[in-house]
Amino acid sequence: MLTTTEKKFTILFLLLLMAELICGSVENLSRWHYLTKPLLLISLILYFFVQSKMMILKTRIWISNALIFSLSGDVLLMFVDKSPIFFMLGLISFFVAHVFYCLVFFRNRNPKTNPIGLIIVLTFYAFGLFYLLKNNLGDLLIPVVFYILVILLMIISAFLRQKKVSQKSFIFVFIGAILFVISDSILALNKFYMPLPFSSISIMLTYGLAQFFIVLGLLKQP
Template structure:
């Protein structure tokens, strides 16, 4: 399913992801995380740039913007210990990235597909997550609700691509969107519900592969 270039890049990406997790987990080398974390999305942006010449210009621009805002979100979240404003900024950056992904997925949607059962499943998931978080949100209540609606919309619009794009593109993007939703859910639970064991690993593992799968999947649509 993967091309030679995708396999080669996957190895590089996994190495960078491992370095990010290590540098953010080990205090003595934590300073290197300021390089390792941005390198993850920078490498993905460069890979997309090299292999996206076949895509529609408007779609390509929206994917670039989704990746760039994701990179901005990564950078801002590295400084959350300095000020709570960095968390708000990171949240807004990722919210914007999700919106651009939603626009990309909507452009490729299957207009005959009925999303109501899947939307019901996403709503149930969202309500359960909100139930766990609601007592700890405080002033973050409305921003978190908005963010949850957008991330659930991203998963739903990824689902709506089924039948309108080649099967491999649909499956890889859909798995990526679900991984993104899981990553954000773990981050929210860890921050607002209770600290989770190995949260840094689980958040970055699901996030890294979410971005990788979404880009690989979108590149497969010709």
């Protein structure tokens, strides 16, 4: 069950997400996209800052850094049509964000949890995705490979929290990690493989919910 505060923020966040989905896909409203997209992460950062005052300082800093670098990546990716360098910078920002998430998740890892099954599934998934993308990556081949590795490490580290934190915290964070992988996969396929229908909507919907579930879950860990 969500608390009253969580319910209120959930409504606010979903309204902001809906506004971004509309502004990001309707041409006449596209100028508002430069406001609605950053507001998603700004709202999460403010909510986390207010609700995390009892959290261990180091963990709080790492999560804040993950959210700030995510916000930076969001802003940079809004300008990829101006110059290809913005995509590279955005990729770096999200890479750093995932590193901080990994640090947070590993801090609460359960040494008794065996991730071998998940690793096998993710390995097949990563090779399949890379096979589809590799011919169109060009100079981004190495950066994309490292990015795939870090986001897979992020989802594995989220899985390792099982039975070490509360069930709600584990489920929310793991769902968020899966949604993050889905969002990045759609983005990569749309950019480097073939244009996908409704890609802007599916990318932002899964990304927004991913960040929301991760933050909500981390706030619920002991």
